[in-house]
Amino acid sequence: MRMRIVVLAGGIGGARFLRGLRSAAPEADVTVIGNTGDDIHLFGLKVCPDLDTVMYTLGGGIDEEQGWGRRDESFRVKSELAAYGVGPEWFGLGDRDFATHIVRTQMLGAGYPLSAVTEALCTRWNPGVRLLPMSDDRVETHVAVTLDGERRVIHFQEYWVRLRASVDAEAVVPVGAEEAKPAPGVLQALAEADVILLPPSNPVVSIGTILAVPGIREAVASAAAPVVGLSPIVGGAPVRGMADKVLAAVGVESTAAAVARHYGAGLLDGWLVDTADAASAPEVEEAGIRCLAVPLMMTDTGATAAMARAALALAEEVRA
Numbered sequence: 001m002r003m004r005i006v007v008l009a010g011g012i013g014g015a016r017f018l019r020g021l022r023s024a025a026p027e028a029d030v031t032v033i034g035n036t037g038d039d040i041h042l043f044g045l046k047v048c049p050d051l052d053t054v055m056y057t058l059g060g061g062i063d064e065e066q067g068w069g070r071r072d073e074s075f076r077v078k079s080e081l082a083a084y085g086v087g088p089e090w091f092g093l094g095d096r097d098f099a100t101h102i103v104r105t106q107m108l109g110a111g112y113p114l115s116a117v118t119e120a121l122c123t124r125w126n127p128g129v130r131l132l133p134m135s136d137d138r139v140e141t142h143v144a145v146t147l148d149g150e151r152r153v154i155h156f157q158e159y160w161v162r163l164r165a166s167v168d169a170e171a172v173v174p175v176g177a178e179e180a181k182p183a184p185g186v187l188q189a190l191a192e193a194d195v196i197l198l199p200p201s202n203p204v205v206s207i208g209t210i211l212a213v214p215g216i217r218e219a220v221a222s223a224a225a226p227v228v229g230l231s232p233i234v235g236g237a238p239v240r241g242m243a244d245k246v247l248a249a250v251g252v253e254s255t256a257a258a259v260a261r262h263y264g265a266g267l268l269d270g271w272l273v274d275t276a277d278a279a280s281a282p283e284v285e286e287a288g289i290r291c292l293a294v295p296l297m298m299t300d301t302g303a304t305a306a307m308a309r310a311a312l313a314l315a316e317e318v319r320a
């Protein structure tokens with residue numbers, strides 16, 4: 001039988017890891033549980049950045065350089081909206097991308113759940129994985145910040161894109177998560193998995209949000225399959241993005257070992273750190289998590305496939 005791999009994924013880091021995994025294990029049956037806490041409603045449309053990033057990356061439609069949005073993109077609709085004074089201007093929705101959000105919103109309006117809509121969108125892109133949203137229910141990550149001396153709670157995209165995480169995140173709240181239910185297929189995929197992988201996605205706003213949906217953390221922790229994660233922190237700094245800002249909000253240091261301890265031995269069986277962080281492996285092992293150091297820079301598909309192979313090998317080792 002084909003190996004069943006379940007991956008909890010955020011946006012760019014998760015999508016690039018998945019491309020390496022598909023190349024490393026082309027025969028595997030891969031289910032992706034995607035973060036939807038980054039979702040935002042704009043211009044009456046539902047935008048799902050992380051689901052789309054996975055779908056476009058694996059389907060060959062991504063803008064490779066920026067890692068999100070469509071390649072060969074134009075921004076005519078956005079500038080027409082701006083001409084009407086309609087924003088936000090800080091969020092770059094392109095014309096091709098708009099079509100995805102229009103189809104999604106139309107289907108949601110017709111009563112289809114997000115999981116069914118995502119499946120329908122994927123029939124065009126053939127990502128080669130089964131892409132499931134973590135939940136069909138609305139969950140939105142909000143960030144508490146102080147701006148001009150005033151405490152405010154803003155949408156994650158406003159914090160990430162408009163403010164570029166330039167102020168401290170005082171709290172990160174996945175609004176709606178407590179009442180959300182895992183999407184159809186999520187718990188079953190975890191229960192039936194042979195391996196569960198946590199790619200080098202953001203531990204707080206990507207994987208943390210998925211785990212915040214009641215039932216998902218428990219299903220990962222109690223799964224028969226080994227759970228192996230890859231550190232998004234290399235040499236004390238996030239490989240990409242601004243994960244350090246949101247890690248600080250939950251009181252976690254930006255080190256490979258601290259992120260492993262944050263997930264904890266109750267969740268993780270194995271943890272890969274970069275060779276630059278090899279010295280932190282004993283600290284992770286002391287926490288009851290098997291730890292190996294391998295190169296973790298996703299410079300190209302070959303290097304990423306090697307990371308995926310290392311994660312699968314570690315899963316076999318801890319399964320024994």
Ligand SMILES: O=c1nc2n(C[C@H](O)[C@H](O)[C@H](O)CO)c3cc(O)ccc3cc-2c(=O)[nH]1
Pocket residue numbers: 010011012038047048049050052053068069090091092093097157160161
């Ligand atoms: O830095 C940006 N990231 C943009 N992203 C990426 C996104 O904000 C984040 O990187 C993810 O949500 C974090 O995983 C987009 C993603 C989409 O799917 C659609 C539109 C955008 C627009 C922007 C943008 O204008 N600037």
